[in-house]
Amino acid sequence: MDYNFKDIEKKWQKSWEDNHVLRVENDPSKPKYYVLDMFPYPSGAGLHVGHPLGYIASDIFSRFKRLKGFNVLHPMGWDAFGLPAEQYAIQTGQHPAITTKNNIERYKSQMNMLGLSYDWSREYKTSDPAFYKWTQWIFLKLFKSYYNNKTCKAETIDTLIQQFENSGTNGIQAACGEEFNFSAEDWKGFDDKKKSDVLFNYRLAYLSEAWVNWCPQLGTVLANDEVKDGVSERGGYPVERKLMPQWSLRMTAYADRLLNDLNDIDWSESIKEAQRNWIGRSQGSSLTFKIQNSTSNITVFTTRPDTVFGVTFITLAPENELVGKIISAEQKAKVEEYVRVSKNKSERERQTEVKKVSGEFTGAYAIHPFTGKEIPIWVGDYVLAGYGTGAVMGVPAHDSRDHAFAKHFGLDIPIVIEAPEGWDILKESYDGKEGKCINSDFLNGIDVKDAIRVAIEEIENRGLGKGKVNFRLRDAAFGRQRYWGEPIPIYYKDGIPTPMDESELPLILPEIDKFQPTETGDPPLARATDWKYKGKYQYEYTTMPGWAGSSWYYLRYEDPNNPNEFASKEAINYWQNVDLYIGGAEHSTGHLLYFRFWTKFLYDLGLVPFVEPAKKLVNQGMIQGVSAFTLRLKDIFVISHEMDLQQEFAISTYPLIYISKEWKEMIRTDETTRQHLLSFYNEVFKILNPHLEKRKFEVRFHNQEYDSWFFETHVPVKLVSKNDELDKTQFTKDRLDAFKDSPTSVAIKFFPDDNAPYFCTRAVEKMSKSKYNVVNPDSVIAQYGTDTMRMYEMFLGPLEMSKPWSTQGISGVHNFLRKFWKLFFNENGDFIVVGVDPRVDPASAGATHGSPATAAELKILHKTIKKIEEDIERLSFNTSVSAFMICLNELIELKCNKRAILEPLLICLSPFAPHIAEELWSKLGHTTSVLKANYPKFEEKYLIENTFAYPVSFNGKTRFMYELPLNLSKEEIEKQVLASEDAQKWIKDGTVKKVIVVPNKIVNIVLG
RNA sequence: GCCCUGGUGGUGGAAUUGGUAGACACGCAGGACUUAAAAUCCUGUAUUCAUUGCGAAUGUGCGGGUUCAAGUCCCGCCCGGGGUACCA
Helix, strand or coil: CCCCHHHHHHHHHHHHHHCCCCCCCCCCCCCEEEEEECCCCCCCCCCCCCCHHHHHHHHHHHHHHHHCCCEEECCCCECCCCHHHHHHHHHHCCCHHHHHHHHHHHHHHHHHHCCCCCCHHHCCECCCHHHHHHHHHHHHHHHCEEEECCCCEEEEHHHHHHHHHHHCCCCCCECCCCCCCCCHHHHHHCCHHHHHHHHHCCECEEEEEEEEEEECCCCEEECHHHEECCEECCCCCECEEEEEEEEEECHHHHHHHHHHHHHHCEECHHHHHHHHHHHCEEEEEEEEEEECCCCCEEEEEECCHHHHHHCCEEEECCCCCHHHHHCCCCCHHHHHHHHHHHHHCCHHHHHHCCCCCCCEEEEEEEECCCCCCEEEEEECCCCCCCCCCCEEEECCCCCHHHHHHHHHHCCCCCCCECCCCCCCCCCCCCCCCCCEECCCHHHCCCEHHHHHHHHHHHHHHCCCCCEEEEECCCCEECCECCCCCCECCEEEECCEEEECCHHHCCCCCCCCCCCCCCCCCCCHHHHCCCCEECCCEEECCCECCCHHHHCCHHHHCCCCCCCCCCCCHHHHHHHCCEEEEEECHHHCCCHHHHHHHHHHHHHHCCCCCCCCCEEEEEECCCEEEEEEEEEEECCCEEEECCHHHHHHHHCCEEEEEEECHHHHHHHHHCHHHHHHHHHHHHHHHHHHCHHHCCCCEEEECCCCCHHHHEEEEEECHHHECCCCEECHHHHHHHHHHHCCCCCCEEEEEEECCCCCCCECEEEEECCCHHHCCCCCHHHHHHHHCHHHHHHHHHHCCCCCCCEECCCCCHHHHHHHHHHHHHCCECCCCCECCECCCCCCCHHHHCHHHCCCCCHHHHHHHHHHHHHHHHHHHCCCHHHHHHHHHHHHHHHHHCCCCEHHHHHHHHHHHCCCCHHHHHHHHHHCCCCCCHHHCCCCCCCHHHHCCCEEEEEEEECCEEEEEEEEECCCCHHHHHHHHHHCHHHHHHHCCCCEEEEEEECCCEEEEEEC
């Protein structure tokens, strides 16, 4: 009986499903373990070989934990709202719900094909009202909460209102947009609209006028992390800045906790570092400057108050309101023009012009708070409106951007921190935090680090400002002008945004006829007919962003079908937070931050008993594709000497000439080759266009730069062989097909020899449809089976490392499984395992059935049991696959076919190759799934050795091995080794200076 | 620029706490079986020199250092991958 993976895998996948063996219940008698894969967005392209890497790893881990007696929650569901389905809907009219459903089915079937042990009874999708009811519910909680900086937690907004009624803003320390100051009487005098506006300054989910990343093509705003290089991450459309009313979440209130709690979680250092940088905490001081001839002040934030005596100017952001108030008459026109231009600059332009210095003098002066000197106030777009106070104090000698600005506009650059010897302060600013203050009055002679503290104290004493912490982190934009997302459960009553009652949820996403914005520019939801709260009040038209559902989804798996709560207390108390979270690193500052933020919020409300969503996080590496390229010569000009030929050229056939890499170099350097190419083209052109044969024309290279002579284009990897040779026939056919409907006719030719093989160049890149380098798991599975695929992906290398996909080496893994199978069956297909069958009563079986394992066999087994367990615990799956191979090689050597060895080994293997394991398990006579087995217990006693072979080295170089009994004293070891013949040979005439003995490790002899 | 990663044979990689560098696998070479091929099995395979055998030297991106001992620790560079970007 051969290893027929096709039948085996189909059979067991069906059996697991039919018998619900993967279903998991809350079982307080067992310890729990929660393994979660990052929430997939089911895209239309299906899974490629890169996706399963993390899924397989988490699956192996889950199956292992089950064998170790844990009750393992390992669920899967769908992040089903999102832009791609909606874009597709706009283009095709296909409802996003349908697209999404189809994509989910495809994903699910591919996942099942991989033998992933998900408990599908817990599956859900975020676009299901039963799910998004709770997303809306959490939104309402955010809406109804504010962040109390005194208690450092979110509290109900009612207590804030109570305080306003009692004592106004007096004594309130709350996270807010701007610092308000009003009395209880003021508050009571506000009308409802005003009260609502004031409260939005405090709510954790709030509506405000805000600068947003507006993407006109997508017709929506995007979060910072959805914008890459000034264009939308999905789709690559330009993004510009726009001021509009905007729902946001006050994530900044949690900045400190998001930062500090990173210390307590077992996440990769790189992700934590990325989050720390994203949150961007900086400690410094505020400092207020009086403006000359004005009642206004300018407050700046600085991390370097120690350099305050080096301030020679102040720069305001173009958006800063003060600009309009202070400009002098003669500067007015220039400044206003500058402000207008910079405000209209798109994000992209601002980014590409980072190095360009621009600005305008406002004509106004501030007074230096310490020296009393006049300092000019400028406007410059290197100052960001959204960070700090939108104003900076310019210290050109010690800040590189201020330096560039001062140099550009000819402002003073006085030095106030001692720079290292030879530093040319006019050339480059000294930004370092080492050195002593100079030219700085009371700070003179103090080290920078102390000076910062002293300066802040002085600033506070004089009432000029106070020590302060700033964050780079922004509040998260939470509204999307989109259809395919969760409706925001808010309606407008007399212009006041009003929350729905929790009991009225879910607010169902209405059906609409078209998915575009309306003619008046309202979001698509404005198209919904008769969609009004109580038939009267307009609902909020924007929907939630893609990351809303994924910010809390892990909790729903704990109790997925609960209609009364997002998850029951019992379920949450049992399953707690995620123990192991596996996914790609691309979510480091988006999802993973929101996910942590929502968890902390739910904790504050007493809804969950933990502050972090995931204890341990591992990023699987990316599996890259190996792309292939062709080089094509761009047009060579065909030049006619006779004007009347134009007509005929129009109906000519033009050759597309492909040139291999080596020839490209030749053409560059070698004139003869270049002539060769010309005549090649000429010839081909003549053959293709016999109607021109007798006419005079000339072919010439164009004069552009050499590198622009060629196009490098992706070619589908399917058309390229292992040794990089292009399938010219198919390639030519495909290319010609592409030109079928084009008015130009073309021919495909290869230089220098059309009949010779053409070799492509290769490059490792991200696996993507657009790069034509996608490899599907389906074909690999069809050829080798799922178990091989699973083990091979693990064998490829450490989980966290990125690597290009290659099937080189897959045969080694496949052979391993076939050889493993052969331990159980001989060539005739007879089952050859000896030992007591559990189906047979041991009493009646007698000794003949038994076949005790030898010490050697037991040693191999237990070595492997130990190794596999350790490797899985540290997620080192590549080394565990090697360990299995070593074990197998050794058992084959011993011709071992004993149940006492093979049965426990089979259990160890089952997380990796569950199908073959299940099949052999049943052949061994078991009637329950191997999933229910217990991981074999490691017994140290089988590994105990009597001797150890010492590597003996001289001056650190290993020379020979010397076997000695264990438990010898260091002195005894030294004595015996030195006395040995080998050692004597190496010592010869030298003197032994020293001998290092590390028992059971090494002996090193130092010769003089 | 800054931050995070990684750099070991022809290839993927192993070496978990400073203690035999190259496990395991692929590939390649030779052999067995076969009319032949495939499959399977056996042997060899870091490099250089030596080769009749014993062997010897070099070697983990580069240059230094610490140590009896360094792929592993320290200092200074180079290169690849990822992230980030006027954050005062």
